[in-house]
Amino acid sequence: ARLNKRKRMCIDLLIFDLDGTLYDESCGYVEEVHKNIFRFMVEQNGGKFDDISTISQAQVAWKPIFDKYNLTKRGLLGEGYEFDSLQYDQYVRKGAEQYITHDLELRAFLESLPQRKVIFTNAPESSANEILELLGVADLFEHVLGTEFLRNKVCKPERKSFEMMLNFLGVHTHEQRSRVCYFEDSFKNLIAGKNEWGFKTVFVKGPTMSTEGHSEEELSQFDAVVRVKVGMALRESMPSLWQ
Numbered sequence: 404a405r406l407n408k409r410k411r412m413c414i415d416l417l418i419f420d421l422d423g424t425l426y427d428e429s430c431g432y433v434e435e436v437h438k439n440i441f442r443f444m445v446e447q448n449g450g451k452f453d454d455i456s457t458i459s460q461a462q463v464a465w466k467p468i469f470d471k472y473n474l475t476k477r478g479l480l481g482e483g484y485e486f487d488s489l490q491y492d493q494y495v496r497k498g499a500e501q502y503i504t505h506d507l508e509l510r511a512f513l514e515s516l517p518q519r520k521v522i523f524t525n526a527p528e529s530s531a532n533e534i535l536e537l538l539g540v541a542d543l544f545e546h547v548l549g550t551e552f553l554r555n556k557v558c559k560p561e562r563k564s565f566e567m568m569l570n571f572l573g574v575h576t577h578e579q580r581s582r583v584c585y586f587e588d589s590f591k592n593l594i595a596g597k598n599e600w601g602f603k604t605v606f607v608k609g610p611t612m613s614t615e616g617h618s619e620e621e622l623s624q625f626d627a628v629v630r631v632k633v634g635m636a637l638r639e640s641m642p643s644l645w646q
Contacts, residue, residue, distance in 0.1 A: 414518060414603060414644060416574065416583045418596075419633070420559075421524040421531050423588035425509060425538060427631045428609045432502035439495045440465065440475050443486075450485045474525050474558040476550070488555065496530035505539035512634050513543045516644060518584075522547040523568055525558045546572070560595035569600070577601060584626075584644065586633050590617045593625065605641065607632060 419425060422433055444452065444461035455461050465475065472478030476491055513520065520543055524531050528549040535541035548568055550558070557563040574580055580601045587593040588607040596602040604625040606612075609632075622628050627641040637644060 413646060414582050414584045416572065416579075417516060417518045417520045417644075418523050418568075418583060418585045418602070419520065419544075420587040420589065420592065420607075421522055421526055421534060423609050423611050424586050424607045424633060425540070426503055426506065426534070428588065428611065429631075430502045432499055433610075435498050435502065436495055439497065443491060443494050444479075447484075447486055451483055452486075472558075473560070474550070477555055477558060480555065492527040492529060492550075496527065496533075499530070499534050499537060503534055503537040505537070507539070508634060509538060509632070510540050510543070512637075513540055515635075518644075520544050521568075521572065522549075523559070524549045527551060559589070559592040562595070562599060565595065565600055584641075588612070590615050590621070597625065603641075603643075605629060605633065605637065 422428065422436075426432075441458045441461040444455050444464065445458060447455075455464055468478035468482055469475055472481055476488065476495075479486070479491075480488075522531055522535070522544050524547075526549050528547050528551050531547050531549050532541060535544065535547070548571065552571070553564055553567060557567070559565070569575070569580070574583065581603075583596075583600070584603040584605060585593060585596040586605045586607065587596065588609050588611045590606070590612060593604050593606055597604045605627045606622055606625040606629075608622070608628055608630050627637055629636050629640070
């Protein structure tokens, strides 16, 4: 009976964010994506885009949209900007191969974990799959759930996005959710996973923390904290992942 109880308590599903979690955000790619967003806004013609002719104007228009919607493409569509969704994805997420390369340490870390592994990202699946291939770990994930899965209508940290993901993965009960570990570099996304869903949580400390305006003291509520990206350092701070 003890063995069965212990088995039920083990973590059996790992949910990973992508950008800034599986690779170091300071590599330059995330910054390139932001630059591409502003270039896209400047280069588009017609409708509300006609009011944007410089990068600085794009940045000013972008901030309240992102603050409100948590995802630029969704926000632009919601605010009445008209553009081709696929063209946007291809333009904004281009250039990953210039910044991201095979990561043997990341692969060894992921291979050492016996659980199901899923990517849950606010990026489009096409970009996420490309990045996983560049990192050399695409074959280690059961599913990649991004903006297409979320239908460009919701995104993390909204409750509906987590509901859609968990229903798809067959995670329905409190007990099942308690056996999920969620890895994320966004404080607001991770705290939603912890407080609303009861996940075990690993915070990846990087540039996003300061961008979102959170402090070191706030991180103590998570089960583990790692720097830059996920890796074997978790063997010491969260050995339950391997139990």
